[in-house]
Amino acid sequence: MELTRRDALAALTGTVVAGSAGALTWDRLDENGESSERPTGETLTALAEAVYPSAVENVGEFVETYVVGRASERPEYERGVAETAALVEAYAVDWFDAPVPELAREERDQLLRQLGTQTADPDPDGTDAERVRYYIVNELQYALYTSPTGGELVGIDNPQGHGGGTESYRRGPER
């Protein structure tokens, strides 16, 4: 199931990007990144491929549009996500001797689990695992499952958090 730019804009809930939709590229984050030699976008895209179901396609553009859209409106988020991506990179090099984008999908999954992310409470000011849960895993999950395509993946065409109108709730499942 292919994620689209429209999905990313929908997950951004439509207001963030009205005037800046053309400029939502990693350049912005990478130029402003302060904590890593690795471009933040590459790290986030690689992690998203592990966090998202394999049935999802076009992860790179979706994550780029979403994350950069968020960052363009929220400096605190931008700083947090860049620092947390750098933090995960440091673990990757320590534990797997390679940066995240060069790890196999299974290794990225393992990296996140070794961090303790799966049971960590999301907290932007917490432990490493809690920050990864907040800034990476839950950010990416929020983006996916509040988007129309992410909702369709589960079986709901107007998921909570998406303003998909007042027609879908009236339809039966037979459509």
Next chain:
Amino acid sequence: MSADETEESEQDRTPSDRVDVCVVGAGPAGGLVAHRLADRGHDVVVLEAGPRFDPADRLERMERAIRPIHGDDEVWEMSGPRDEFTTPGELFYPLNVARVKGVGGSTLHWQGMVMRLHESDFERRSRDGVADDWPIAYGDLRPYYAEAESALGVAGASDNPFAPPREEPHPLPAFEPSHSDSLFAEACERVGVTTHAVPNARNSEPYDDRSACVGYGTCKPVCPSGAKYTAESHVEKAEEAGARVLDRVPVQRLEHDSAGERVEAAVYATSDGEEHRQEARAFALACGGVENPRLLLLSESEQYPDGLANSSGLVGRHFMEHLFAGMGGTLERRTRQNHVGFITSESHQFYDDPGAGAEGTESSVPPSDDDLGPLKLEFLNYAGPSPVETALSAETWGDDLLPQLREGYGNHVAMGALVGQLPRAENRITLDPETTDDHGNPVPAIYWRIDDRTKRTLARANEIQRTILESLGVDIEWTVGPDNTGPAYHHMGTTRMGTDPESSVVDPQLRTHDLSNLWIPSSSAFVTSGAMNPTLTIAALALRVADDLDSRL
């Protein structure tokens, strides 16, 4: 994004010269009173304890509501020393998720269901021999109900055969029934229960410069689109009509004249620690069913050693809530839940006669001889887990998570019900001198328990729900009933209305018996609770108070 953390505006928070009316509280009652009076040329000041929340932050607040890091009391910043409370009564009461302080008040996080009380609610003593009659009848409020529906922008239909009489249609067309409503309607027909539309203070089409609902699905606790009515609307209208609105100015006490007959000033605090006196010819206390009595009790004086307007000793007493009864489970078919965050079908069939039986095409609801109170039945559109919320709390991701989400979503249904409790003097809001707020004031202490009649009615609601769900073929997985019920966050009864100053706090016009220039437009004036969501009645009472005040100023 915290409103408290954002830099306070440079707004001048010094008092105005003596005004016509000082309104305390900027929720629906305060907003409507302020707007109507300002619109009629009166000089009005509104004092609000909480902040003015920036509408541009609504999407972020919606995210707070969905993401698991945030508690229920964080969406609207209800916590901390400002909002301390204690619950020494039999039951814990979760006050800080039951209200919002700020411009808009609790309409910021409400569900938006707006029903009129029934004629029977005003005559509980006459009809059932319990509680008391109101000193006013449905007919006294009827024109104000219509005005309130226009003011709030109610989407509704005239298809409810159990509703009290009305002549005019709702201002907006009702939201169409959901897919699961149609499943319920069939099951209800089989057991003899009639369903009908829900009046919603939520735009089904653009109204009053607000957009139509776009289905974010997070109505409670936050509507990002502005389609759901909040009292911010009337606070802004009041300002446009000339009213002055001060936020972040918690009123500390009301001060009266030397004779103890009139309120002279509302003393409020500002963030710099200063206190100011806002003088007015008349005062409208509109802080809700908890803070209204608290403020009166905090305003004790030599003449009123037990609290202002409390010659009866009843300020804070007869606290009432609506209790929730519910039941839900799964079906072997798709039910399409969680597309929207509001309800589109209800049944008020058992409101006036909760013990009545019903006979359907295939089965029946058995009658009951128990002594019961009114109840209403709701058919939910948000049963079962929301996939995004499940994903955010899951202990896995990727290909492991997706099957869990698919399995967990799609075939849930649920019913709710509201049951009103009887007014009992021991259920009360008082002050806890052992605990103080950020200004050193004793916090509200809530004494609350549930009476046997209410418990019987909850059991009756469960009995009807079970009949319907079994007819639908639901595998019932959970029940909320008499032993595990919870409040619907409707605060009522703590400055009750009546003609006798010995047994009530305010008169039928909602003016206090003790002080001739103090009105309390609020659910705190309710004599009985009914089982309908209270805000439309609050709005109707507020408009009626505004007319009364207008005629006297």
